[in-house]
Amino acid sequence: MSADAARRPMPAPGTLQEAQSAPARDPGLRLLEAMLFAAGEPLDEATIAARLPEGADARALLTALSADYADRGFNLVRVAGKWMLRTAPDLGFLLARDKPEPRRLSRAALETLAIIAYHQPVTRAEIEEIRGVSTNKGTLDVLLAAGWVRLRGRRRSPGRPVTYGTTETFLVHYGLDAIQDLPGLDELRGTGLIDSRVSAGLTVPLPSDDPGLKDDEDPLEPEFELSFAPEPEGDPDGED
Amino acid sequence: MSADAARRPMPAPGTLQEAQSAPARDPGLRLLEAMLFAAGEPLDEATIAARLPEGADARALLTALSADYADRGFNLVRVAGKWMLRTAPDLGFLLARDKPEPRRLSRAALETLAIIAYHQPVTRAEIEEIRGVSTNKGTLDVLLAAGWVRLRGRRRSPGRPVTYGTTETFLVHYGLDAIQDLPGLDELRGTGLIDSRVSAGLTVPLPSDDPGLKDDEDPLEPEFELSFAPEPEGDPDGED
Amino acid sequence: MVQSQFTFDADAVRQAGEPALVVDVDGFEGPLDLLLALARTQKVDLHRISILQLAEQYLLFVEEARRIRLELAADYLVMAAWLAYLKSRLLLPDPPKEEGPSASDLAADLAERLRRLEQIRAAAAHLATRDRIGHEVFARGAPEPLQAAGPVVYEATLYDLLAAYGAQRQKMALSHVRFAPRNVISLAEARDRLERLMGRLALHGEWARLDGFLLNWIADPKMRATALASGFSATLEMVREGLIDVQQEESFAPIWIRSRRDASEEGA
Numbered sequence: 001m002s003a004d005a006a007r008r009p010m011p012a013p014g015t016l017q018e019a020q021s022a023p024a025r026d027p028g029l030r031l032l033e034a035m036l037f038a039a040g041e042p043l044d045e046a047t048i049a050a051r052l053p054e055g056a057d058a059r060a061l062l063t064a065l066s067a068d069y070a071d072r073g074f075n076l077v078r079v080a081g082k083w084m085l086r087t088a089p090d091l092g093f094l095l096a097r098d099k100p101e102p103r104r105l106s107r108a109a110l111e112t113l114a115i116i117a118y119h120q121p122v123t124r125a126e127i128e129e130i131r132g133v134s135t136n137k138g139t140l141d142v143l144l145a146a147g148w149v150r151l152r153g154r155r156r157s158p159g160r161p162v163t164y165g166t167t168e169t170f171l172v173h174y175g176l177d178a179i180q181d182l183p184g185l186d187e188l189r190g191t192g193l194i195d196s197r198v199s200a201g202l203t204v205p206l207p208s209d210d211p212g213l214k215d216d217e218d219p220l221e222p223e224f225e226l227s228f229a230p231e232p233e234g235d236p237d238g239e240d
Numbered sequence: 241m242s243a244d245a246a247r248r249p250m251p252a253p254g255t256l257q258e259a260q261s262a263p264a265r266d267p268g269l270r271l272l273e274a275m276l277f278a279a280g281e282p283l284d285e286a287t288i289a290a291r292l293p294e295g296a297d298a299r300a301l302l303t304a305l306s307a308d309y310a311d312r313g314f315n316l317v318r319v320a321g322k323w324m325l326r327t328a329p330d331l332g333f334l335l336a337r338d339k340p341e342p343r344r345l346s347r348a349a350l351e352t353l354a355i356i357a358y359h360q361p362v363t364r365a366e367i368e369e370i371r372g373v374s375t376n377k378g379t380l381d382v383l384l385a386a387g388w389v390r391l392r393g394r395r396r397s398p399g400r401p402v403t404y405g406t407t408e409t410f411l412v413h414y415g416l417d418a419i420q421d422l423p424g425l426d427e428l429r430g431t432g433l434i435d436s437r438v439s440a441g442l443t444v445p446l447p448s449d450d451p452g453l454k455d456d457e458d459p460l461e462p463e464f465e466l467s468f469a470p471e472p473e474g475d476p477d478g479e480d
Numbered sequence: 481m482v483q484s485q486f487t488f489d490a491d492a493v494r495q496a497g498e499p500a501l502v503v504d505v506d507g508f509e510g511p512l513d514l515l516l517a518l519a520r521t522q523k524v525d526l527h528r529i530s531i532l533q534l535a536e537q538y539l540l541f542v543e544e545a546r547r548i549r550l551e552l553a554a555d556y557l558v559m560a561a562w563l564a565y566l567k568s569r570l571l572l573p574d575p576p577k578e579e580g581p582s583a584s585d586l587a588a589d590l591a592e593r594l595r596r597l598e599q600i601r602a603a604a605a606h607l608a609t610r611d612r613i614g615h616e617v618f619a620r621g622a623p624e625p626l627q628a629a630g631p632v633v634y635e636a637t638l639y640d641l642l643a644a645y646g647a648q649r650q651k652m653a654l655s656h657v658r659f660a661p662r663n664v665i666s667l668a669e670a671r672d673r674l675e676r677l678m679g680r681l682a683l684h685g686e687w688a689r690l691d692g693f694l695l696n697w698i699a700d701p702k703m704r705a706t707a708l709a710s711g712f713s714a715t716l717e718m719v720r721e722g723l724i725d726v727q728q729e730e731s732f733a734p735i736w737i738r739s740r741r742d743a744s745e746e747g748a
């Protein structure tokens with residue numbers, strides 16, 4: 001199958017023209033690619049469908065467009081349950097040459113982020129217990145300011161500690177369609193120290209970022225939510 | 241020449257794969273389109289050439305890419321000597337140009353629309369005569385773009401001015417079964433919309449949106465009908 | 481815990497029967513992290529790890545650190561004390577009817593904590609390998625915000641439309657407008673009416689309220705001011721001519737009027 005055919009998988013009967021000139025591109029596809037291109041951010045299917053002509057099959061068009069852009073310099077991908085255009089991963093090193101070096105996350109921040117991603121909703125005390133070290137305030141601030149982590153609620157336990165969870169921005173940034181797309185903790189055997197057998201006593205959390213509060217979570221006070229996303233203090237990558 | 245051929249003008253020897261899958265896209269084109277996609281500003285040819293692999297013909301790649309995207313929802317265009325990907329002009333309605341939704345019609349647009357509704361077929365000069373002020377081109381464009389007003393024909397008079405009338409969309413939007421349902425002078429007086437003290441010399445025509453051309457109307461030139469619904473220019477609500 | 485308290489970069493801690501373990505102290509994030517690094521030297525999975533051996537390694541490390549006068553953060557020392565306790569518990573048989581968890585439970589808990597940390601390390605490493613926006617993949621460089629929904633939708637009601645039309649047509653019609661005459665009660669008109677009313681009043685020869693009269697023949701409330709003004713002026717005129725008496729008890733009190741002609745005069 002040629003790339004050309006892949007680009008127009010569903011020619012409506014009667015719209016095919018003679019081959020002496022390029023067939024006109026499907027208007028729905030044009031509209032779809034234009035809106036995804038212009039928006040720059042992920043769009044959900046409802047948003048897309050609302051802008052397509054009445055009766056257009058958004059899902060079919062998205063599938064067609066995804067195939068169409070598969071071999072291009074930028075691709076249509078699904079992140080956080082939405083659709084977005086972004087550059088092909090293999091070109092990253094070529095494109096990144098011209099971009100300022102992004103800040104690298106500190107090891108503490110990355111581990112904290114991983115704990116929040118897998119164990120959410122999780123309190124600061126629980127993060128510290130897993131890492132075995134107290135958490136520098138700056139670490140969580142970095143993650144909050146980046147928009148990857150949010151305050152979810154309060155744990156219904158003494159001291160009513162705040163619970164943390166990941167955001168849609170996190171999914172988009174890491175190219176995840178859903179938090180469940182993270183590999184299970186047992187699948188991760190980075191150093192071979194983790195036993196491949198499923199331990200009887202240990203339940204590996206299937207990550208969930210369900211926005212609904214858990215049984216042991218209370219909602220945040222409204223004024224606390226407003227003061228969300230504090231500015232990182234001092235050196236944001238400064239560490240424990 | 242097919243669009244497919246235009247997209248891959250220079251298949252590097254050895255990079256072509258077997259035909260069971262889509263032929264690989266030219267790496268130079270992929271990098272070029274990714275670069276333009278991710279760029280925050282138009283890129284000049286020197287910059288593009290510097291970022292392409294050694295020996296790549298930037299000009300040829302740009303020409304190929306320009307043809308490649310000509311019929312897409314976004315195009316490669318040259319602006320002020322630089323290159324950029326831009327949403328296709330005819331899809332500009334997707335983009336938020338100025339104010340957030342929903343917009344209010346300007347007073348000038350409302351008056352113009354009302355005059356067209358009551359006095360159709362009416363020329364711009366006649367609208368201006370009734371309103372007593374000159375009409376900003378943007379005002380009519382807004383009404384055309386909203387789909388409430390259409391070009392009917394040309395008045396058989398010096399300068400052959402275009403005549404305007406209302407559309408079915410107009411009736412639907414304003415909940416009118418027929419244009420004749422617009423209230424007459426007596427009803428306008430009765431509701432206080434026209435002060436009975438000042439209406440002595442006032443007449444309100446019985447509106448008609450009969451699609452048939454009037455005796456003093458000529459049909460529009462066909463090509464004019466195709467260029468219908470122009471983009472609003474500048475501030476469409478700016479007025480008088 | 482302040483990691484920067486560690487003032488030296490590396491030290492070699494020789495373990496019994498192990499190759500030299502080069503320890504970059506700055507690289508450790510607390511005692512659990514150090515324990516995990518030590519556990520790795522056992523080259524077994526964390527289910528089979530010897531906690532006893534691990535405790536000994538840790539205590540040796542702390543001892544070495546003290547020997548070279550490395551200032552260890554407090555939680556390293558807390559962990560050392562706890563591991564020394566655990567080691568003693570593991571070496572001695574559990575006393576009968578011991579309160580709390582057994583030594584093997586404690587050891588299993590520690591192994592479990594190490595395993596969880598190890599998992600998170602792997603998860604963090606996995607995150608670090610993912611293609612990230614702005615690092616390996618890039619979103620559109622110059623996004624343009626989309627319209628809220630589809631083509632522009634203008635808000636305008638039929639009322640807006642008609643009001644605009646009415647106001648506009650009216651505005652233009654004003655250039656040749658004739659104002660309707662203002663409705664005022666002229667002095668002559670007021671006197672005429674007053675005299676006719678006084679005729680009836682005279683039959684009784686009694687006082688009557690001026691405004692009472694006026695209200696009787698002025699239906700439109702907007703006309704009351706002009707009726708009162710003209711009516712009062714007419715009254716004063718009639719007083720001057722000696723036709724009526726007028727009295728008012730105080731400012732703003734009702735004005736009373738009475739005909740001076742009696743019935744006999746009237747009849748004459």
